[in-house]
Amino acid sequence: MGAIAGEDGVTFAVFSRHGERIDLCLFDETGEAEIARLPLPCRSGDIHHGLLPGAAPGLRYALRADGPWQPERGHRFDATKLLVDPYATRIDRPFRWDPRLAEHGTDTADLVPRGIVGGAQPEAARAPERAPAFIYELAVKSFTMRHTAVPERIRGTLAALCEPAVIDHIRGLGVSHVELMPVAAWMDERHLPSLGLANAWGYNPVNFFALDPRLAPDGAADLASLCATYAQAGIGIILDIVLNHTAESDEFGATISLRGLDNAVYYRHAMEDPGRLINDTGCGHTLALDRAPVVRMAMDALRHSRRLGVAGFRFDLGTVMGRSETGYSQDAPLFAAIGQDPDLSQAILIAEPWDIGPGGYRLGEFPAPFAEWNGRYRDDVRRFWRGDAGLAGAVATRLAGSADLFAARHRGPQASVNFIAAHDGFTLADLVSHASKHNEANGEGNRDGENENHSWNNGAEGPTGDPAILAARDRDRRALLATLFLSRGVPMLTAGDEFGRTQHGNNNAYCQDNAAFWLDWEGANRDLAAFVAELAMVRAEHPLLSASTFLTGAGNPLDARWLKPDGTPIADAEWDRLDAFGLLLNGNGKTLLIAVNRSRNDVALSLPDGPSQRWQRLLCSAMEGSDDVLPARSVSLFGRCAGREPSPP
Template sequence: MPSRTAADQRPRFGGLVSDGGIRFAAWSQAARRLWVSIFDEQGSREIERLELQPEGEGVHALFVAGLGPGARYGFRADGDYAPERGLWFDPDKLLTDPYAIEIDRPYAHDWRLAHRRGEGVDTAPLMPKAIAGALPKPVQASPPLFRAGDLIYEVPVRAFTMRHPDVPEKLRGTVAALAHPAVVEHLKKLGAGAVELMPVTASIDERHLPPLGLRNAWGYNPVTFMALDPRLAPGGMVELRNTVAVLREAGIGVILDLVFNHTGESDRLGPTLSLRGFDNQAYYRHTSDGRLANDTGTGNTIACDHPVVQEMIVDALRHFVRDAGVDGFRFDLAPILGRVEGTFDTEAPLLKAMRQDVLLADRVLIAEPWDVGPDGYQLGNFPPPFLEWNDKYRDDVRRFWRGDAGMVGALATRLAGSSDVFAKASQLTSRSVNFIAAHDGMTLADTVRYERKHNEANGEQNRDGHNENLSWNNGVEGVTDDPAVSAARLNDHHALLATLFASRGTIMLTAGDEFGRTQHGNNNAYAQDNEITWLDWAGRDQALERYAARLAALRRAVPALSDTRFLTGQPPAGSVTPDVAWLTETGAPLDAQSWQDPQRHRLVMILGGAADDGRRLAVVINGDRRACMFTLPGREGFFWAPALETGEAVDIPGPVSGRTVIFMIERAAVQAGSREKSNGGK
């Protein structure tokens, strides 16, 4: 891809507005002819069709005098039509500009968009039109607010506020709603370092959804990579930019979840909307026999090893940093971005470009480190500074609290930052994003309510979604009136939240899991744009929400919890206390036999304090269903005091009830008294 400098911030393709007109430019190596179609102000009537001129190396461009901001347009391309050879040129297909930053209406699936050439269907009436815009003044460059070790709050933009009573109805379900004071206050209570917005770029429904009366609620089916979805951001980039500014003023960064692994053009039966019509062979990967590669499970795979595709993706990232001021990005099915000729390479050109680009070098980069292609599981293999979603953390924490045997060692490893995964090549810090639940899979509340998935509402006879969720139901599947079962589920929910907030490094909480959101066992609710996924603010568990806020406050007050450095068991520089001690309930160090005991469900993690105060934090975990006495080792001049428990704060001594996490903090003794023991607490 062309080299970029700080001054060279604008892309060379798209509808580029300048004094006196618009330069339209697009890329296709295989097309023989390209046109730009200009439409009226309503985008309903094609005013003229002008042919672009070849400029070499696949670039086609034309300057059209007299046009200005607001002009509506699309492209058309012609060349060979031979789908069996990956050639789909058809001038009857109006194509969205891959560099469009605004479209005039959402995409709507229509079977005519997949018509074959020669069937006489011009798709212009079915397609949104790109809107040319004047180049906005870049956002003032500022370092990201988010830092590794912070809390990421994953937000499905539409579902988050569709039922929020304090947000004005006209704003509900939009990016602008995230800037509402009630929302900002909620984010601050949870100590969110950043919100991670699930896809806000324009997407299209999969072709099987409209006949079922469903629509894609998550947005992981984009057409192009820069234009925002008008349903989520009716105010376009200005709306996103303003919301980022409000959140930033509150100390909260914004991370965009972006999809660069596939598009909504799907397989060979899918619609022709943009990239397929420009140059299918170049923009998508193909197998040796000429078929579309499907490392994504969606029908196509973006060719991220192609220089023009790399340029387009980097331009999209620069656009959101330059024009909206976002902190960074999370990449869906990220191994696709690092595949070179189909094989994942940590030094792939695109991954290098992201880390070295002048505008992107300091941005937050988060990988979902798996896809469904060969060698698609790449957890721990992305190069620094990429953070990575850690599904081993999710699975091991769920297994421990489900009661699986022999999980104490795995739990300790996950609490400590997963050094088994990330301590490679002399790396001293963890790049793990710890999460127990995300948009994909069971919610945190459903994890303790449903042993099996319940995806019947998706119209696929419950065949979709993961079958193994490492979930449990406390004896009753789903909704129950049994107070004992309800209490057990709530206790487990507390324990899961406490474990997450007690984990070293970056943590992620999906919106609503702090107050008990449920999808009624649906673990693949991508097609449920309704009450199944819309957060029930009025019916939320406010006591549970307050507990999550207390966990957040404790995490902020104890830097050792969010520290990303790997633990050594030795005192850090300037301190006399080891950075960690792993103990049994008796206060004795865990030995090899204790670590390997399959029936052990109890653990104490004592984190050493900062060099300036030397105080320690004890995380007491009783995963057994039976209560147990715990003993903490004392030190002269200090005593253990309750910090937080998965119910209410409790006094020590006393037995720790089953399925409980307690936080105890070491405080300096200031006067003689019964609670200021130097021999520990129980």
């Protein structure tokens, strides 16, 4: 599929079941002048194809498709629309929204990027295959635009991530895998240009193969170079990929690729009304990932990225991957295709386990070997530290790896990707500084974004110069971070949360591509970043914290015991009233105690006894305290080792 260069020229192959003719449009080396328009001469089933003799890599091209204009039946062919090849591996310019892209019968040759025929794709270096230990989510442009150690000419690109200062920071945190927010070519949502805004996150792709030229001017070579550079540093690259919708949006959206080639096949439509698009994504339509041509395109895109050195993928709105006309299933075609693939089945696979369709929240219901973003972890931990009643038992379950979600399907704690904050929603700093969202800059009257964030403001909404409030916020951030890194499962942190990034109370900053929302490296809280590095180091030094099995409460000694601060066991009826508790872990000859105190008062602590052994405080999020006190609003970790007699109770 796509454009494949060979000794005799370039072969072009395009899927279109209902298209009557596919034209290949050739452009000069600037991409401006069309120099030829040639119908693909051959058709094998639903594949239109042909060989262009003498053509070579670097050729610029696009497509046009002729066929029925029958919107009531799902057909939206329009030969006036220039189309990007879904399999193009490189494009010559970014996508830009223009109303003419959505006007039937209006030529768009001056608006649509051209594909560039690529050469042979070499196998790129890949980091050693290992399970994620600490995932670091970042947006390429935002991460580097204000980084003074990065040359201005490459800021905001994949090349910027290869700068030594950037790698040193990531490696210094103890990150095992960097998860890149979407880097595939995208287009702004049609309402943004009139507001003077632009898509900053990239969750609106057009093509699943070509990288956005604003991030990767040299195309796939830039991603291959990044993967190879990070492999040398022992860090894997995970791509956040949007295999659920495209920038073509609803029936009033653009015709720039799949819609023009075969709208009825590529997108899901209502069975009782073939002209109505199914909108399980909230973006106007949904990819039909239960159909063979669409499954093939998705699989080919994933394999293409793997050849560039990518360690794995995070799937946006992952429930769409399992949908068909009969609903969601773990046996859906795309899951089956990935599961039988000898390479992709071994890649890191992470699902965002929801969409907005019927029964869309599917946390815990993805097939192995998928891991999942654990939104229950986020919500339970936030609510517990906010002070909501009756949450101690829930947060204890999350601390222990969320067996309630994953054990029944024989998936261990590593299936749970734990996070407190992600790219969407409040940042970690804003979570403890704002009781409500402040999205006024998005131009929608603060109506967009999630209304319930389980956040709190520590006595003042937003920025403040009050030292006591600032200290309380810092203490809460550290407690949240310690909870994250001491929990079983895979911790994920969004870039900048380690040093206090803010979105000024905006919990839906997808359209804020500007200096106020780019990471502020000059104002970074270096002490907080050092604390995150310490947490990652402690976690790595104590495998009990990241074990791949669930706790049983069995064994000799018991692998886990839940204790009150006085060292006595917690009865089932007591959980709802607890503000402080401990988890005693045993395994491989080691003993650890995780102690949590969310109250605003110090709590006396009695450490469990052990013959000829003593306890050592390994970590305290409050940066204070002694072995017999749990400081207010803190998390501590103790280790037991041979030495003196135990402290008296």
